[in-house]
Amino acid sequence: MSSVLVVDDDATTRLLVGRRLEAAGFEVALASTGAQALEVVREGFNGVIVLDLMLPDRDGRQLLPILRERCPDNPVIILTGHGTADAALDSLREGAFDFLDKATLAERLLPTVKRASETTSGAQGSGEAGPDLILEGIVARSPEMRAVSRSLQNALNSRVPVMIRGESGTGKELIAKAIHDHGPRRDGPFVAINCAAIPESLLEAELFGHERGAFTGAVGRKRGRFELARGGTLMLDEIGEMEPRIQAKLLRVLQNGEFQRLGGTETLIADVRIISATHRDLEAEVEAGRFREDLYYRMAVFSIHLPALRERTGDIALLVDHFLQDSARREGRVIEGIDPLARELLESYSFPGNVRELQNVLAYAVVSARGPTVSVSDLPVAFLRAVTMERHRAVRVDQPPVELGTGMAPGAALAPLVEAALEVATEVGGADEVFPTLAEVEGRHIAQALERAEGNKARAARMLGISRATLYRKLAGDA
Numbered sequence: 193m194s195s196v197l198v199v200d201d202d203a204t205t206r207l208l209v210g211r212r213l214e215a216a217g218f219e220v221a222l223a224s225t226g227a228q229a230l231e232v233v234r235e236g237f238n239g240v241i242v243l244d245l246m247l248p249d250r251d252g253r254q255l256l257p258i259l260r261e262r263c264p265d266n267p268v269i270i271l272t273g274h275g276t277a278d279a280a281l282d283s284l285r286e287g288a289f290d291f292l293d294k295a296t297l298a299e300r301l302l303p304t305v306k307r308a309s310e311t312t313s314g315a316q317g318s319g320e321a322g323p324d325l326i327l328e329g330i331v332a333r334s335p336e337m338r339a340v341s342r343s344l345q346n347a348l349n350s351r352v353p354v355m356i357r358g359e360s361g362t363g364k365e366l367i368a369k370a371i372h373d374h375g376p377r378r379d380g381p382f383v384a385i386n387c388a389a390i391p392e393s394l395l396e397a398e399l400f401g402h403e404r405g406a407f408t409g410a411v412g413r414k415r416g417r418f419e420l421a422r423g424g425t426l427m428l429d430e431i432g433e434m435e436p437r438i439q440a441k442l443l444r445v446l447q448n449g450e451f452q453r454l455g456g457t458e459t460l461i462a463d464v465r466i467i468s469a470t471h472r473d474l475e476a477e478v479e480a481g482r483f484r485e486d487l488y489y490r491m492a493v494f495s496i497h498l499p500a501l502r503e504r505t506g507d508i509a510l511l512v513d514h515f516l517q518d519s520a521r522r523e524g525r526v527i528e529g530i531d532p533l534a535r536e537l538l539e540s541y542s543f544p545g546n547v548r549e550l551q552n553v554l555a556y557a558v559v560s561a562r563g564p565t566v567s568v569s570d571l572p573v574a575f576l577r578a579v580t581m582e583r584h585r586a587v588r589v590d591q592p593p594v595e596l597g598t599g600m601a602p603g604a605a606l607a608p609l610v611e612a613a614l615e616v617a618t619e620v621g622g623a624d625e626v627f628p629t630l631a632e633v634e635g636r637h638i639a640q641a642l643e644r645a646e647g648n649k650a651r652a653a654r655m656l657g658i659s660r661a662t663l664y665r666k667l668a669g670d671a
């Protein structure tokens with residue numbers, strides 16, 4: 193049987209809440225002060241805690257962090273009265289499961305407590321999914337991603353809005369889906385909408401739906417994403433691209449918890465958990481007046497920042513193995529591994545397209561591999577070129593030769609490796625698709641000269657038989 197501890201100094205609330213929960217089959221413990229609540233917890237209470245924010249001895253707000261620390265597995269639901277909305281939002285940031293307004297207690301108490309108690313029993317296993325997985329399907333072991341994992345766990349057990357930040361391809365949608373799949377709304381729908389992909393004139397109708405004849409072209413009634421996601425999760429992707437007018441409307445809906453279809457009069461409940469995502473620096477957008485500050489605060493109660501892949505290079509090796517096996521399974525192939533040179537190239541590249549780019553490179557490699565081992569010649573030529581260009585740029589930075597290849601960004605020291613790789617690729621790949629262009633050959637030749645000249649441009653220019661000015665021009669890419 194599930195237990196609930198009700199902490200409230202008001203005897204009437206204690207009684208009403210307690211009775212209602214008992215009638216629904218919960219085992220109920222009562223406490224009228226913070227001290228009593230802590231006593232019950234010390235005795236090993238295991239279940240849901242319903243906590244009034246205003247307690248006589250220890251304010252509920254002070255008690256919450258103590259409870260979260262002493263018994264992090266017991267979800268805490270905050271009871272709020274009139275005018276404590278800000279405090280309620282704060283408490284969510286501090287790890288409360290949810291909050292209940294005393295005014296709507298009658299309808300919301302049971303569903304909320306039930307959801308919370310589910311997270312203590314059945315969903316226990318959804319914590320760590322293995323040493324190299326944050327959750328099923330999310331591969332990571334770097335300390336940067338461990339930090340992400342911790343915020344993710346907090347977000348999972350609550351229903352408050354989450355904002356996921358990160359460059360393109362860092363896994364924002366994957367994380368959003370995981371929050372849905374492992375959270376209390378997993379049985380509801382997951383609906384995503386990309387705010388950047390839909391013109392402003394249509395976005396409002398897409399979000400909230402419309403009635404027949406609401407505008408020219410509205411031939412029938414259409415349900416919006418808010419309606420389709422009812423009881424589940426609504427992902428607002430690329431939220432930074434939303435126009436101010438829609439931002440204002442969205443804010444109103446989030447504040448009131450209800451909306452109407454365009455051209456309609458029926459009031460619908462906005463029963464969705466919002467997850468938003470953006471690659472933009474939203475604080476800067478707020479600063480510049482392009483994104484509403486009030487909306488930002490409402491949506492970013494929890495914020496999860498996904499680091500770029502180059503900031504968590506510790507994950508690359510793991511992701512390489514994961515995607516190799518994943519693609520092999522998809523293609524019905526057996527791939528046993530990847531040769532060390534190819535792996536080294538992958539681990540030293542900056543991946544501006546992040547995890548998605550790595551995934552695509554490996555999907556290609558698996559398809560083109562002839563045997564069970566992926567080698568350099570199986571990597572896409574575009575990738576090898578990008579690696580080469582990155583190395584050239586590193587050479588151009590004009591670091592003193594001693595430091596080359598010893599720091600994080602491998603400089604000229606690795607260049608021969610890439611040259612070899614590109615050569616292998618050009619030889620094995622056959623003449624048609626991979627025949628290098630004149631510019632590529634030239635670029636490679638220049639890089640080799642620079643390398644032999646240990647980065648000394650005057651010497652490299654002499655070796656190449658061109659003037660220093662010409663070399664500079666070519667390096668700048670406008671030759």
Ligand SMILES: Nc1ncnc2c1ncn2[C@@H]1O[C@H](COP(=O)(O)OP(=O)(O)OP(=O)(O)O)[C@@H](O)[C@H]1O
Binds near residue numbers: 358361362471514
């Ligand atoms: N940690 C990870 N483990 C396994 N797969 C991952 C991981 N991160 C990302 N991926 C995969 O990389 C691809 C890109 O991820 P996703 O679409 O979630 O990125 P995104 O941040 O939403 O990108 P965009 O900003 O371009 O929409 C997906 O196929 C996803 O499954």
Ligand SMILES: [Mg+2]
Binds near residue numbers: 364365429
């Ligand atoms: Mg995405």
